[in-house]
Amino acid sequence: MPELRYIDAINQAHHEEMLRDERVLVMGEDVGRKGGVFGATMGLLEKFGEDRVIDTPLAESSIAGVAVGMACNGLLPIAEFQFADFIHPAFDQIVSEAARMRYRSNNAFSCPVVFRAPYGASHGTALYHSQSIEAFYAHVPGLKVVAPATPYDAKGMLKAAIRDPDPVLFLEHKRMYRVVKGEVPDGDYTVPIGPSAVRRQGKDLSVFAYGWMLHESLAAADAAAAEGIEAEVVDIRTLAPLDRGTILTSVAKTNRALIVYEDNSFMGYGAEIAALIAEHAFSDLDAPVMRVAAPDVPGVPFAKPLEEWFVVTKDKIAAAMRKLAAY
Amino acid sequence: MPVEVKLPQLGESTYEGTIGKWLKHPGDRVERFEPLVEIITDKVNVEMPSPHEGVLTKVLIPEGQTVAVGTPIAVMETADAPAEARPAAPPAPVSVGGSAPRAPVTAEGARLSPVVRNLAAERGVSVEEVAQIPGTGAGGRVTKEDLLAYLQRRGTTERAAPTSLHAGDQLLKLSPLRRSVAQRMAQSKREIPHAYGVIEVDLSTLVREREAHKDAWRAREGVNITYTAFFLRAAVDAVKAFPIVNSSWTEEGILLRKAVNLGIGIALEDGLIVAVIKAADQENLTGLAKQVEMLSGKAREGKLALEDVQGGTLTLTNPGVFGSIWSMPIIVPGQAAIIATDAIVKRPVVRDGAVVIREIMHLGLAFDHRIFDGAIADQFLHRMRQKLESFTGGERAVRDF
Numbered sequence: 001m002p003e004l005r006y007i008d009a010i011n012q013a014h015h016e017e018m019l020r021d022e023r024v025l026v027m028g029e030d031v032g033r034k035g036g037v038f039g040a041t042m043g044l045l046e047k048f049g050e051d052r053v054i055d056t057p058l059a060e061s062s063i064a065g066v067a068v069g070m071a072c073n074g075l076l077p078i079a080e081f082q083f084a085d086f087i088h089p090a091f092d093q094i095v096s097e098a099a100r101m102r103y104r105s106n107n108a109f110s111c112p113v114v115f116r117a118p119y120g121a122s123h124g125t126a127l128y129h130s131q132s133i134e135a136f137y138a139h140v141p142g143l144k145v146v147a148p149a150t151p152y153d154a155k156g157m158l159k160a161a162i163r164d165p166d167p168v169l170f171l172e173h174k175r176m177y178r179v180v181k182g183e184v185p186d187g188d189y190t191v192p193i194g195p196s197a198v199r200r201q202g203k204d205l206s207v208f209a210y211g212w213m214l215h216e217s218l219a220a221a222d223a224a225a226a227e228g229i230e231a232e233v234v235d236i237r238t239l240a241p242l243d244r245g246t247i248l249t250s251v252a253k254t255n256r257a258l259i260v261y262e263d264n265s266f267m268g269y270g271a272e273i274a275a276l277i278a279e280h281a282f283s284d285l286d287a288p289v290m291r292v293a294a295p296d297v298p299g300v301p302f303a304k305p306l307e308e309w310f311v312v313t314k315d316k317i318a319a320a321m322r323k324l325a326a327y
Numbered sequence: 328m329p330v331e332v333k334l335p336q337l338g339e340s341t342y343e344g345t346i347g348k349w350l351k352h353p354g355d356r357v358e359r360f361e362p363l364v365e366i367i368t369d370k371v372n373v374e375m376p377s378p379h380e381g382v383l384t385k386v387l388i389p390e391g392q393t394v395a396v397g398t399p400i401a402v403m404e405t406a407d408a409p410a411e412a413r414p415a416a417p418p419a420p421v422s423v424g425g426s427a428p429r430a431p432v433t434a435e436g437a438r439l440s441p442v443v444r445n446l447a448a449e450r451g452v453s454v455e456e457v458a459q460i461p462g463t464g465a466g467g468r469v470t471k472e473d474l475l476a477y478l479q480r481r482g483t484t485e486r487a488a489p490t491s492l493h494a495g496d497q498l499l500k501l502s503p504l505r506r507s508v509a510q511r512m513a514q515s516k517r518e519i520p521h522a523y524g525v526i527e528v529d530l531s532t533l534v535r536e537r538e539a540h541k542d543a544w545r546a547r548e549g550v551n552i553t554y555t556a557f558f559l560r561a562a563v564d565a566v567k568a569f570p571i572v573n574s575s576w577t578e579e580g581i582l583l584r585k586a587v588n589l590g591i592g593i594a595l596e597d598g599l600i601v602a603v604i605k606a607a608d609q610e611n612l613t614g615l616a617k618q619v620e621m622l623s624g625k626a627r628e629g630k631l632a633l634e635d636v637q638g639g640t641l642t643l644t645n646p647g648v649f650g651s652i653w654s655m656p657i658i659v660p661g662q663a664a665i666i667a668t669d670a671i672v673k674r675p676v677v678r679d680g681a682v683v684i685r686e687i688m689h690l691g692l693a694f695d696h697r698i699f700d701g702a703i704a705d706q707f708l709h710r711m712r713q714k715l716e717s718f719t720g721g722e723r724a725v726r727d728f
Contacts, residue, residue, distance in 0.1 A: 255442045255471055286442040286471045287464075327465045 004184040007177040009151035010040045010116075013158040014078070016188060018048050021076065024162055027054040028063060028080030028116075037082045038118060038177055064090035064115065068097045071113040076162055084119035084171065085131040098167040099142035114161045118174040119147075120212055120262055121311050125174075127299035132263035137169050138240040138272070144193055145239040147171040149214040151182040153237055156191030164193060171239075173211035173262075180215065194238050196246040202232035205256035205287075205324050208247060208273050210236040213260045213312060220317035229325045231258075239269060247273060248281050255286035256324050262312050265293035287327035292320045330379055331399040334388075337368050337375075337633060342455060343503060344368045345393040346400065351383045357403065364400065369503035371631045381405035393503065442471050450478055455506075459514045504598040515660045519576070523655055524704040525691040528712045530671050533557060534686040536720030544725050548613045552725055555645055556616035557715060558668050559589055560728055562643055563608045565710035571699050572692075572707050573641050574663045581698055590639035590659060591619060593626040594649075600626055601659060603639040612728045647671065647688065656693050664694040664704070666711075690715075 004012070018024045025048075026032075026041050032055040035042035045053040056063050060081060067079040081087045087094075094115060101111035121130040138145045146161065146168060148154045154172065161168035199214065200221055209217040214235050221231040232250055236242070251257050257277050259270035274289045294300075294310050301307050334344050347365035351357050362374040363383070385402040388394055439447070439457060447457045452474070460477045462469035501509070515521075537544075537552070544552045566573045566587050575582040589607040593600050602622035607615060625631045641662055646654040647670040654667040669689040676685050690711060692704045718728055 255440075283441045283445045286440045327468070327470075 001183040001185055003181050004151045004155075005178055006151045006154055006172070006180045006182075007039055009155040009182075009184045010158060010172065011042055012184065013155040013162075014041060014044055015047070017159055017162045018044065018052065020188070021162075022052075023074065023076045024078065025052040025054065025070070025075060026078045026080065027056050027067060029056055029058055029082045031055060031080050036080065038174065040116070040172075041080065060086050060088075060090040061093055064093035064098070067113045067115070068093055068101070068111055071098075071111045071167070072101060072109045076112055076114075078114045078116060078162065081115065081117040083129050083131075083174075084117035084133045085128050087115070087117050087133060090115075091136070094137065094143065094167070094169070095140050099140045101142075102166060103142055110165045111167045112165050113167045114158070114164075114170050115167065116158075116170045116172065118172050118177075120173040120175060121300045121307070122175045124302060124304065124307065125300070126302035126307075130300035132261070132268075134169075134171055134239055135263055135267060135269045138269055142166070143240065144168040145171065146193055146237060147173070147211040147239055148191070148237050149173070149176065149180070149211055149235055151180065151184045153191050153197075153235075155184050156189050157193060157237065159188070160190040160193050163190065168193065171211065175212045176215070191237075194241060194243055196243040197235045197237060198232060198246065198250065199235045200231065200233040202230035203254060204230045205232070205258055205321060206247075206250040206254045207231050207233045207258045207260060207317070207321070208236055208250075208270070209233065209260040210239065210269075211262070213262050216312060216314045217260050217317055219314040220321060223314065223318045224321045224325070227322070229321055231321055236273070242272070242276070244276055244280070247276060248284075251277055251281040252284045255284055256327070257281075257285070257289045258292065258317075258320055258324050259289065260292045260312060260317055260320075262294060264296045265291060266296045268293050287324055290320055290324050292317050328405060329384065329402050330381075330405055332363070332378060332401040332403055334366070334394055334396050334398050334400050335375065335378075336396045337366060337371065337373060342458075343393050343395050345503070346388050346390050347372060348390055349386055350374065351377075353383055353385060355383050357381060357383055367503075367629070369507035371633050371636060372629050373633060377403070379403050379405045438468060440468075440471070443469055443474050446471060446474055452478070455510060459510060461518070502597045504595070504600070508598045511660055512657050515657050518660070519658050520696045521655075521658060521693050522696040522701060522704070523691060523693050524701060524708055525653065525689050526705070526708045526712060527676075528688045528690045528715050529676070529685050530554075530688050530715060531686045532720055533715060533718045534671060536718065536724065539720075540725070548616070548725070550613060550616045550620055552612060552616045553619060554647075554668070554671070555591065555619050555643070556612055557718070557728065558643060558645070558666070558711075559591070559604070559607060559615045559619070560612050561711040561714040562589060562641065562666055563587055563610075564714045565707045566641065567608065568710050569703055569707045571703060572664050572694070574698055575640075575661050576663065576695055576697050584640040586638070586640060588638050588640045590642035590662075591622065592642065592644035592656075593623055595626060600631065600636065601639060601642055602626055602631060602635050603637065605634075605638065612725055642666070643668065653689055654691060656691075658693055658695055662695075663698045664692055664707075667691040667693070 030037055031041040032045040032053045063079050067077040070077045098111045101109050119132055137143055146157050148157045161170050207217045217233050221233050224231050232254055234250055259273045261268050261270040270291050277289050292312055300310050345367040347367045349364050350362050357377045359380040360376040363377040364375050366373050366375050381403045384404045388400040457469055460469050460473055462473050464470040573584045573587055587608040589604045590601040593602055604618040642659050643666040644656050645668045647668050650670050652669045654669055656665045656667045658665050671686050671688045673684050674687040675682050690708055692708055694704050
């Protein structure tokens, strides 16, 4: 199996799906001639032409709105937001229109659109290019939200998202694009939206993470293992709908839960996992549920020392693992 | 606003208390720290000061009823809830699950996590028993692993034979004191590897002189100079020579105690209580005798205060008063040894090649063999013997002992 970078797996999924089904089309800022700001849509314009690879104005609300209209009328659009930070103008279209279309029309319309958005802090990308936005959208019934962490999952889940009859917000942590590599089969396959994956078996505590945080958590688990702490690491690759069973099974096994997310702590996505465990795994707990998340400040700072203070790293996660294991 | 008054934790290992007497009644105005209610625990009777200022509106627990620590016992109406009067946040998940609310925040070791509680219930281990397990978690908390290891250690033997009932059998309910004694003794035997040493002490001179002068001593010193006082004095002397006997075992190391706080076992109707003479090394014989008299009196009247039973570093028990001639006492948890003084009995012994009759007492030491060995124990006992046998007598000797 060839080893691909995360970005290449995304690109490959686009090519294969557009070839497989002519209803699939791509739209967004610089997705055509430039091939996407990160290169996710490279080569599509040349292969599939301007009708299916549409460079749009810098107007996120209309990117989403047009995509919703297309989806309601039989097309399978993939709408790319250059950065998740810029998705906010499209909030209304995504939340009030796309997510509720099937419900509001009493099943007369579905809205099979994929919204792709690179999210998260990278190096020095600061307030406007570092945001984590998953909590806003995972809150909305009717919308699926995924955040695959491996190239294999990126390709398989993007295909699954494109084929899904309902809207999917597809989050790609931008730090993974060129750093995370992994084996990706050439041919067609999908990774179902829903199930989480246990990436590392352990008996002492369970870590729940997604996106780039999965990789930081795995690295932290390696460090902790050297000290005799065996952490189980679960990849919450689908944020909504959440695979509760895998989480509860893991907590029943280890009796201790650590939730890691890059967003600021207050009301972040991990709070929902904490609530789930508190409600359904109370009698399994041997320690309080703990979280590692960013501080509650308005954005990722630009200054390097402040960025380091803000972002969740493997060292911070390992420190929390030690604390939880010692509780 | 109304605030609940809860039964506080009144001692290191008290888990429940009995309402003795309500000193205030519904409608009474109560100042903060004013005595509100008399609480009887397994160790002491105390007047509980009111945690709030306000009016007592409701008594929730009537006199004579025993409730667990943390149970609301009354409701007070306060002007507003000052910060410290706000009902404490429930100690994590603990008080939510079980039926018996447990010691709040202060007793870290007694806080059990849901999974530990669950497992204990499944395996038939009482919460009290779990609380006795030395925990490896934060602040000594008992973790699931600790409980599993404990269950493994305990094995199946202890629970093998269920108690069978015979016609006419009667179940005596455990008094709080009985339960506390049971727990602490079982804990000590479970955790401390006990070893013993016993020597003979010739108390002929001491007995003779005491019989001759005790009334004069009492008249002059204002207290009955008992044998126990002499034994305590000898113990202090021996501790100075062998300070390791006055210590505690911890996983980090042996904790040498600076203070010499001597506990004395006092027999009560339904159990034994150990009262503590603080800084016993600072007292002379008369001082020790006075302390013994004061503490015994308080114990029999049920008036021991919390500080009277806490902080012991070495204990002396005197089963001799009941005629025992050879005792093997159990060490008070947290201490290194316990001294036993048995009955003083006239015995034929050999002195200078001739059989003579002397007043002989067995002096014994049960000690934690993790902390020191038999050689130390025996030297300690010999030192006590030397001291006791060195008593020369005479009317004034009591001042110099």
